[in-house]
Amino acid sequence: MIKILKRLKPGWGLLPIAIFLALWEVIARVDVLPGNFLLPPFSEVVAEFYHLSASGVLGENFLSSLIRVLIGFCAGSIAGIVIGTVMGWNKVADRALNPLISLFYPIPTLGWIPLLMLWIGINEMLPITLIFICSFFPVLYNTVTGIKNVDRDYIKAARSLGASDMKVLTTVVMPLALPNIFTGLRLEAGMAWRVIIAAEMVAIPTGIGALLMRAESLIRIDIIIVCLIVLAIMCLIFERFFAYLENRITARWRQHAVHNI
Amino acid sequence: MPSITFKNVRNFACRSVDLEINDKEFLVLLGPNGSGKTTLLNAIAGHVEYQGNVLFDGISVDRTPASKRGVGYLFQNLALFPHLDVAANIAYSLKIQKWPQDKTQDRVNELLELVNIKHLASRYPAHLSGGEKQRVALARALAASPEVLLLDEPLSSLDAQTAKYLRTELKQIQRRLGITTIYVTHDLMEAVNIADRMAVILEGKIEQVDEPEKLLFFPCNERVSDFIGAPNILDCDYCKSTGQGVMEVGCGGLKLIVPHDGSVVHKIAILPRHVYVSEDKPRGPGVNSFMAKVTEIIPRNDTVRIQLEVSNNKLVAEIPYHIYEEMDLDTGKEVYIILRMRRIRVFENRDDSNNKTGIR
Numbered sequence: 001m002i003k004i005l006k007r008l009k010p011g012w013g014l015l016p017i018a019i020f021l022a023l024w025e026v027i028a029r030v031d032v033l034p035g036n037f038l039l040p041p042f043s044e045v046v047a048e049f050y051h052l053s054a055s056g057v058l059g060e061n062f063l064s065s066l067i068r069v070l071i072g073f074c075a076g077s078i079a080g081i082v083i084g085t086v087m088g089w090n091k092v093a094d095r096a097l098n099p100l101i102s103l104f105y106p107i108p109t110l111g112w113i114p115l116l117m118l119w120i121g122i123n124e125m126l127p128i129t130l131i132f133i134c135s136f137f138p139v140l141y142n143t144v145t146g147i148k149n150v151d152r153d154y155i156k157a158a159r160s161l162g163a164s165d166m167k168v169l170t171t172v173v174m175p176l177a178l179p180n181i182f183t184g185l186r187l188e189a190g191m192a193w194r195v196i197i198a199a200e201m202v203a204i205p206t207g208i209g210a211l212l213m214r215a216e217s218l219i220r221i222d223i224i225i226v227c228l229i230v231l232a233i234m235c236l237i238f239e240r241f242f243a244y245l246e247n248r249i250t251a252r253w254r255q256h257a258v259h260n261i
Numbered sequence: 262m263p264s265i266t267f268k269n270v271r272n273f274a275c276r277s278v279d280l281e282i283n284d285k286e287f288l289v290l291l292g293p294n295g296s297g298k299t300t301l302l303n304a305i306a307g308h309v310e311y312q313g314n315v316l317f318d319g320i321s322v323d324r325t326p327a328s329k330r331g332v333g334y335l336f337q338n339l340a341l342f343p344h345l346d347v348a349a350n351i352a353y354s355l356k357i358q359k360w361p362q363d364k365t366q367d368r369v370n371e372l373l374e375l376v377n378i379k380h381l382a383s384r385y386p387a388h389l390s391g392g393e394k395q396r397v398a399l400a401r402a403l404a405a406s407p408e409v410l411l412l413d414e415p416l417s418s419l420d421a422q423t424a425k426y427l428r429t430e431l432k433q434i435q436r437r438l439g440i441t442t443i444y445v446t447h448d449l450m451e452a453v454n455i456a457d458r459m460a461v462i463l464e465g466k467i468e469q470v471d472e473p474e475k476l477l478f479f480p481c482n483e484r485v486s487d488f489i490g491a492p493n494i495l496d497c498d499y500c501k502s503t504g505q506g507v508m509e510v511g512c513g514g515l516k517l518i519v520p521h522d523g524s525v526v527h528k529i530a531i532l533p534r535h536v537y538v539s540e541d542k543p544r545g546p547g548v549n550s551f552m553a554k555v556t557e558i559i560p561r562n563d564t565v566r567i568q569l570e571v572s573n574n575k576l577v578a579e580i581p582y583h584i585y586e587e588m589d590l591d592t593g594k595e596v597y598i599i600l601r602m603r604r605i606r607v608f609e610n611r612d613d614s615n616n617k618t619g620i621r
Binding site: 163 | 344386
């Protein structure tokens with residue numbers, strides 16, 4: 001018993017959430033507020049969650065959103081890291097690409113939707129391309145910054161120790177830029193989910209976003225809330241995953257500060 | 262190990278530098294901040310562009326990239342790779358050269374022993390003290406057996422005690438390995454204690470290259486003399502050991518206690534800023550404390566130089582301007598002076614640069 005309590009201890013942070021859910025349940029059930037039909041109790045939402053899962057509707061839509069996010073996010077991040085590394089390391093590439101990127105970066109990702117609908121059409125590639133764009137720029141910027149911020153002395157030291165330019169990049173500069181790169185990845189992992197929902201709500205007939213829109217037209221508030229909870233959890237899981245990964249890879253040497261030399 | 266020659270090397274920080282560094286020599290580049298010392302090191306290492314020639318054993322290395330010059334470089338901030346542990350930092354150059362695993366391991370162990378940090382092998386730089394980092398950086402610089410070792414104020418961030426200890430060790434290691442070494446510092450006493458020869462560099466120009474003793478006693482021009490602080494130099498008439506690491510010496514009627522224990526002392530030197538001036542008689546036993554007559558007062562930027570006459574010896578003291586203002590000094594006035602014992606440098610007669618005692 002004590003063991004179980006001990007294991008639950010880290011779960012104390014869940015207490016405010018539990019209180020919030022209880023309040024929600026009570027308020028929805030006592031029927032004191034006008035328009036109470038717009039707020040189904042939490043228990044009904046849970047029941048709906050079960051129905052949606054059991055019937056496969058939720059799983060299907062969730063899976064199509066997840067696949068889009070994964071493909072778009074991976075492609076965008078890899079492209080961002082590769083091009084960011086080239087730009088951070090090579091002055092010529094930086095000068096050539098920076099103006100273009102500065103021009104495209106400020107365009108809100110969702111602003112691309114009308115153009116991409118015409119160019120790509122309404123198919124799987126549309127949300128994937130949007131996620132790509134949404135992941136690419138921030139990861140690129142963080143990679144460039146990370147690489148440029150590596151202290152020149154580390155580079156000089158590595159050269160003096162016999163490292164070629166390529167070796168300096170792969171053995172010193174890239175590892176030291178990792179914390180920055182991870183910051184970009186972490187932020188974008190959550191952002192990708194926000195973008196995919198918007199894209200699905202506007203243009204694509206499948207996915208969590210599309211399910212949300214259909215629920216809205218049927219005034220199925222319980223389904224809307226189920227979708228939102230799924231989204232919240234996915235954003236959290238993605239961000240936490242990268243935080244965990246970053247910690248695993250860099251915490252050993254970053255316990256004080258990277259720049260304490 | 263090569264000798265290093267600079268032929269008319271110049272760039273944004275250096276003006277026409279000609280310098281010859283002998284094989285296995287420990288040369289100290291001494292100069293104030295911004296005088297071009299580090300730039301000169303970078304020219305040897307190939308980290309900075311320059312005109313003119315740098316030669317190793319008479320062969321130009323101007324077109325050799327930094328990674329191929331075979332130079333060990335200890336940076337002022339040490340630049341230990343924070344993402345690698347101590348052993349991996351030391352092994353870095355060996356891995357680059359694709360040494361086999363077991364040989365790398367042996368070499369790393371050997372170096373860890375050389376600099377006495379065997380117990381730290383698996384620590385990361387963030388968890389090391391200043392002195393430990395310094396040792397790791399030295400081991401890393403020495404790992405691939407470079408022919409030239411460049412040290413850029415490696416001890417400047419350490420406390421005086423650790424710095425002193427490491428300096429001695431550094432010198433011993435350099436002797437043992439017989440590696441041509443160039444050591445940059447702005448600290449005169451540090452330079453005098455460690456150098457085979459010293460080169461004074463001011464505003465990007467080498468002003469004088471000499472053995473420490475010669476440089477201290479015979480600065481070649483006003484600028485060098487000004488920079489090193491024009492030490493007071495006194496000839497000694499006699500000396501006798503009193504034990505406990507100190508000696509009594511007589512200099513023109515002054516009886517001085519100096520930190521030395523060994524052979525005969527012929528000269529002593531003390532910088533003007535290490536001569537204290539007081540209007541009142543200092544309390545205590547009065548060791549190295551004398552009465553003196555002010556003969557001249559020379560204001561400088563933020564200090565004042567006071568020429569003194571002490572039983573037929575001439576001494577110069579230097580005090581900060583704000584202290585001078587609080588005192589009531591005038592030419593002809595009698596004052597008390599104290600020579601800070603630990604700051605007195607002693608010189609033995611033989612013309613051997615190793616033959617001196619470190620004092621700080």
